[in-house]
Amino acid sequence: MLSIVQVYPELLGTYGDGGNGLVLAERARRRGIDVELVRAGMDGELPTGDVYLLGGGEDGPQRLAVALLAAAGLSSRVDDGAMVFAVCAGLQMLGSSFSVQGDDQYVGLGLVDAVTTRAPVRAVGDLVTMVEGTMMVGFENHGGETRIGPGVEPFATVVRGRGNDGVVDGFRAGRVWATYAHGPVLALNPWLADAVLSEALGGRELAPLESVADRLYESRCRALTTRSTG
Amino acid sequence: MWRAVRLGIATQAVRTVNWVSQRSGRGSGTVIGGTVGLFLAPELLTSLANDRRVILVTGTNGKTTTTALVAAGWDGDVTSNDTGANMPAGHVAALARSGATRVVLETDEAWLGATLEATSPAVIVLLNLSRDQLDRASEVRQIADRWRNFLAKPQAEDAVIVANALDPLVVYAANEASNVRWCATPTSWTADTMSCPRCTEPLLRTDDRWWCTCGLAQPTLNSYLDGDVAVVGSTRVPLALGLPGVFNRGNALMALTALDAINVDLGRAASRMSSVGEVAGRYGLRRVDGQVVRLLLAKNPAGFAAMLEGLGDVHDVWISINARVADGHDPSWLYDVPFEVLRGRRVRCLGERRLDLATRLWYAGVEAHVDEGRPAIEDRVIDVIANYTAFSDLLKESRPC
Numbered sequence: 072m073l074s075i076v077q078v079y080p081e082l083l084g085t086y087g088d089g090g091n092g093l094v095l096a097e098r099a100r101r102r103g104i105d106v107e108l109v110r111a112g113m114d115g116e117l118p119t120g121d122v123y124l125l126g127g128g129e130d131g132p133q134r135l136a137v138a139l140l141a142a143a144g145l146s147s148r149v150d151d152g153a154m155v156f157a158v159c160a161g162l163q164m165l166g167s168s169f170s171v172q173g174d175d176q177y178v179g180l181g182l183v184d185a186v187t188t189r190a191p192v193r194a195v196g197d198l199v200t201m202v203e204g205t206m207m208v209g210f211e212n213h214g215g216e217t218r219i220g221p222g223v224e225p226f227a228t229v230v231r232g233r234g235n236d237g238v239v240d241g242f243r244a245g246r247v248w249a250t251y252a253h254g255p256v257l258a259l260n261p262w263l264a265d266a267v268l269s270e271a272l273g274g275r276e277l278a279p280l281e282s283v284a285d286r287l288y289e290s291r292c293r294a295l296t297t298r299s300t301g
Numbered sequence: 302m303w304r305a306v307r308l309g310i311a312t313q314a315v316r317t318v319n320w321v322s323q324r325s326g327r328g329s330g331t332v333i334g335g336t337v338g339l340f341l342a343p344e345l346l347t348s349l350a351n352d353r354r355v356i357l358v359t360g361t362n363g364k365t366t367t368t369a370l371v372a373a374g375w376d377g378d379v380t381s382n383d384t385g386a387n388m389p390a391g392h393v394a395a396l397a398r399s400g401a402t403r404v405v406l407e408t409d410e411a412w413l414g415a416t417l418e419a420t421s422p423a424v425i426v427l428l429n430l431s432r433d434q435l436d437r438a439s440e441v442r443q444i445a446d447r448w449r450n451f452l453a454k455p456q457a458e459d460a461v462i463v464a465n466a467l468d469p470l471v472v473y474a475a476n477e478a479s480n481v482r483w484c485a486t487p488t489s490w491t492a493d494t495m496s497c498p499r500c501t502e503p504l505l506r507t508d509d510r511w512w513c514t515c516g517l518a519q520p521t522l523n524s525y526l527d528g529d530v531a532v533v534g535s536t537r538v539p540l541a542l543g544l545p546g547v548f549n550r551g552n553a554l555m556a557l558t559a560l561d562a563i564n565v566d567l568g569r570a571a572s573r574m575s576s577v578g579e580v581a582g583r584y585g586l587r588r589v590d591g592q593v594v595r596l597l598l599a600k601n602p603a604g605f606a607a608m609l610e611g612l613g614d615v616h617d618v619w620i621s622i623n624a625r626v627a628d629g630h631d632p633s634w635l636y637d638v639p640f641e642v643l644r645g646r647r648v649r650c651l652g653e654r655r656l657d658l659a660t661r662l663w664y665a666g667v668e669a670h671v672d673e674g675r676p677a678i679e680d681r682v683i684d685v686i687a688n689y690t691a692f693s694d695l696l697k698e699s700r701p702c
C-alpha cells in the first residue's frame with residue numbers, strides 16, 4: 072500500500088495545495104496501484120507514509136508547522152526512506168532558516184542546506200522552469216529569496232518568474248524535492264506527478280495514463296512560451 | 302462658502318460624466334463620474350453622506366445580494382450602489398444620483414476603513430471572510446486584522462455591527478466592538494479557519510459551537526435560522542425568498558438583523574424582500590445558445606461550495622472559468638472547491654480556463670466535456686456557474702427570458 076500524507080492541510084493549504092495529494096493518489100489508483108491519501112491533522116500524530124506533501128501557508132501557520140514537524144520527527148522519517156515533495160512555504164520550511172514578516176530569521180527543519188531571506192518584492196506570477204530538459208509550468212506567490220548550499224542540487228532552472236533567485240528553482244536532495252510553484256503544480260504537470268509517484272515507488276516504471284491533464288499541460292506550455300503575458 | 306461651491310461643482314460633475322458615459326455607451330456610468338468627482342473634491346463622499354442614514358455591507362461573499370435585500374426590505378426611497386461598484390467612486394456615484402436619505406452601500410473588504418470614516422454608518426454588516434483571488438488580495442488574516450483596526454475608529458463607535466458569529470475571522474475582527482448583533486449565518490466553508498485567527502492554535506468545533514483555548518469563541522447569538530424562519534432577537538419572521546440556497550437565507554438573516562437595528566418592521570421587511578428574484582443578472586432566467594439557463598456567480602471556493610449545494614435537479618451543469626485580472630490570474634483555487642459533489646452529473650466546461658476545470662473534474666471523478674460542440678438543448682433550466690469575467694461574458698451573450 073502506497074501511503075501519501077498531506078501534511079497539516081489546515082496550516083499548509085493556502086493555494087489549492089491539497090490538489091497535489093489528490094493528483095498523486097488518483098494517478099496511482101487509476102493504474103491499479105493500491106494507494107491511500109491521508110490527511111495529517113495538526114492535533115494528531117504524524118502518520119507513517121511513503122510520501123509527505125508540504126504545501127504553502129501564511130506566515131504564522133508556517134512557523135507553527137515547522138515546530139510541529141520538528142517535534143514529530145519528519146527528518147527521521149526521511150532517514151528511514153520516506154520521500155518529501157514540498158511547494159512554496161513548504162520549501163522554505165525544509166531549509167536551515169527562513170524569514171517571514173520583518174527581518175527575523177527562524178530556524179527551519181534543516182533537512183536541506185538552504186537559507187531563505189525576504190526579497191525586496193513579492194514574486195507573484197507564472198513560473199516556468201526546465202527540469203532536466205522538460206518544461207514545468209506553474210504559478211508562484213511568495214516573498215522569499217532562497218540560496219541553496221554548495222552541495223545542493225537545484226530542482227530546475229528558471230525560464231520565467233523567480234523561483235529561488237531568478238536563476239534556479241527549488242532543490243532536490245536525495246528524496247526531498249521542492250519547488251516554489253505552489254499547488255496544484257502536479258495537476259498542471261502530469262509528467263512531474265508521475266516522476267514523484269515513480270520515485271515514491273522506488274523507481275518503478277509506470278504505465279501510460281492519458282487524460283485531459285495532458286492537453287492542459289500542452290496548452291499552458293504554449294500559452295506561457297509564445298505570449299509575453301499569462 | 303468656497304468649499305460648498307466646490308462640492309456642488311464636484312457633485313454636478315459626477316452626474317454629468319456618468320450621464321455622458323452611459324449615453325456614449327462606453328461605460329455603465331458609475332465609476333468614471335465618481336472618480337472625476339473625488340478628484341475635484343476628495344471630501345465629496347463625506348459631504349454627500351452627511352445627514353443620511355447609511356448601512357455598509359462587506360465580506361468576501363454575498364455583498365451584492367445582501368445589499369439588494371437590505372435595499373428591498375427597507376421601506377421608502379433607498380439609494381444603493383447596485384451595479385457592484387463597491388469602492389469610493391462607486392459610492393459617490395450612488396449618492397450623487399439620488400437624494401434618498403436611506404443609503405445602503407456594498408463595500409469592498411479593503412475599503413471598509415475609508416468608507417466608514419467618510420459615511421459614519423448607522424449599521425455595518427460583516428458577512429464572512431475567505432480566500433479570494435490570492436494573487437491580488439492580501440492574505441485573509443490580514444484583512445481580518447485591518448477590519449479590527451477599522452472598527453476601532455471613532456466613526457464606528459455609534460454604529461451597530463451586524464456580524465457572522467459562525468465565521469471565526471469575523472468574530473476576531475468584531476469582538477472588541479461595543480455594539481454587535483451576532484448572527485448564526487450558515488456556512489460549510491471552514492478551510493480558512495481551521496486554526497485560530499488570534500493565536501493560530503487549532504480551533505475546536507462541535508456541530509453548533511466553535512472555540513479556542515485562548516478564549517476566542519463563538520459569541521452569544523442574537524439571530525439565527527430555524528428552517529425557513531429567521532429569528533431576530535425575540536421576533537420570528539417567516540422567509541419566502543425568491544433567491545435559492547441556504548446561503549441566501551443567511552444573507553436575508555443578516556439583512557433583517559441590520560434593518561432591525563434601525564427599527565424597521567421585520568414582517569413587512571421580509572415580505573418586501575421576497576420580491577427580489579434577480580440580483581445584477583444572477584439567479585434570473587436567461588437564454589444562451591437557445592438554452593434557458595439560470596446564471597450563478599461564484600468567484601472563490603466558499604462561493605462555489607455554496608452554489609454547488611444549491612444546484613437544481615437537472616443532470617447537466619455548465620461551469621465557466623476565466624483567469625483574467627479581475628478573476629485572479631491563478632486558478633489553483635479550483636482544487637479547493639468540493640467538485641466531488643458533482644459525481645453522477647455531466648459538466649460542460651466553458652471559459653478561457655476550461656482545460657484547468659476539466660482536469661480538476663477528471664481528478665474528482667466527474668464527467669466533463671470540453672469543446673465538443675453545442676450540446677442538445679434541454680427543455681429544463683440548466684444552472685450555469687461562472688466566475689467573475691466569465692459571468693460578465695455570459696451576461697453579454699445571453700438575453701433575458
Ligand SMILES: [Zn+2]
Pocket residue numbers: 497498499500501502513514515516517
Ligand atoms: Zn486562539
